[in-house]
Amino acid sequence: MREATKANLTARDITFSRGERRILDGVGLSISQGETVALLGPNGAGKSTLFRILLGLMKPDGGCIALNESDIANLGRRELARQIAYVPQGHVTPFPYLVADVILLGRLPHNGIFVEPNAKDRRVAHDVAAQLGLTPLLSRPYTEISGGERQLVLLARAIAQEAQFLVLDEPLTGLDFGFQIRVLRLLRHLADDGRGILFSTHHPEHALQIANRAAVLKDARVIADAPARSVITTEMIEKLYGVTLPAPIDWPLCLRDEQIVAELQR
Numbered sequence: 663m664r665e666a667t668k669a670n671l672t673a674r675d676i677t678f679s680r681g682e683r684r685i686l687d688g689v690g691l692s693i694s695q696g697e698t699v700a701l702l703g704p705n706g707a708g709k710s711t712l713f714r715i716l717l718g719l720m721k722p723d724g725g726c727i728a729l730n731e732s733d734i735a736n737l738g739r740r741e742l743a744r745q746i747a748y749v750p751q752g753h754v755t756p757f758p759y760l761v762a763d764v765i766l767l768g769r770l771p772h773n774g775i776f777v778e779p780n781a782k783d784r785r786v787a788h789d790v791a792a793q794l795g796l797t798p799l800l801s802r803p804y805t806e807i808s809g810g811e812r813q814l815v816l817l818a819r820a821i822a823q824e825a826q827f828l829v830l831d832e833p834l835t836g837l838d839f840g841f842q843i844r845v846l847r848l849l850r851h852l853a854d855d856g857r858g859i860l861f862s863t864h865h866p867e868h869a870l871q872i873a874n875r876a877a878v879l880k881d882a883r884v885i886a887d888a889p890a891r892s893v894i895t896t897e898m899i900e901k902l903y904g905v906t907l908p909a910p911i912d913w914p915l916c917l918r919d920e921q922i923v924a925e926l927q928r
């Protein structure tokens with residue numbers, strides 16, 4: 663596919679303050695279809711804030727978000743939801759919807775709120791649930807499953823949305839090791855299939871495992887945005903998290919974990 667024809671989602675020169683505090687200061691970040699970008703940054707760096715701005719859920723003080731060169735401020739919510747799916751951090755709903763119905767909510771942008779899900783909606787939701795091992799939970803209330811299971815359901819809802827872009831705020835939080843691998847594998851497949859995936863993580867090894875690029879947010883600015891293997895170095899981790907590591911980390915070791923690589927390549 664020629665570069666010029668690729669869909670893209672771009673944050674341009676975003677500034678955002680809360681009270682006196684500048685959270686984002688001239689932040690730029692772009693993601694194209696088929697690309698997986700990991701966003702790293704310490705707690706409170708502004709990753710979730712940037713994601714909410716990218717989704718049009720919060721207005722920046724300056725700058726704009728462009729979807730295929732169109733300012734998202736000019737797009738309706740439903741149109742936007744057909745193009746960008748979002749998994750927020752630590753989302754909890756008090757309503758005891760069945761797991762199957764929560765996943766089907768991902769189909770709303772395609773049909774509207776007052777239309778019964780059709781056969782395609784049910785098939786997509788069913789297939790995504792199966793891919794994430796959620797089939798046994800489909801008839802359980804969402805409020806009566808574990809935190810990790812809820813996280814998988816939210817991922818399933820976002821994937822069932824069949825949007826061009828997936829924006830995932832710490833999508834692997836609370837998942838056991840096996841599900842982390844399965845979800846990483848699924849994200850890799852979705853990107854290979856042409857989706858653009860932006861995810862935040864506190865685990866540099868997850869970025870190394872699936873991201874084409876890693877961007878780093880610190881002190882309100884993007885201080886690095888390049889291929890993950892060149893960004894995630896011992897020096898960067900020490901600078902980013904303010905720790906001194908007892909010895910240089912052999913980051914490529916993460917990549918040589920044959921079991922993980924084999925799983926990811928299946």
Ligand SMILES: Nc1ncnc2c1ncn2[C@@H]1O[C@H](COP(=O)(O)OP(=O)(O)OP(=O)(O)O)[C@@H](O)[C@H]1O
Nearest residue numbers: 680685703704705706707708709710711712751864
């Ligand atoms: N509702 C709010 N009201 C006021 N300040 C907020 C609110 N939500 C977040 N903040 C502040 O905005 C800053 C950025 O928060 P944000 O949640 O975007 O960071 P983050 O990088 O996603 O952090 P984490 O890795 O801990 O999830 C933080 O200083 C946070 O305390």
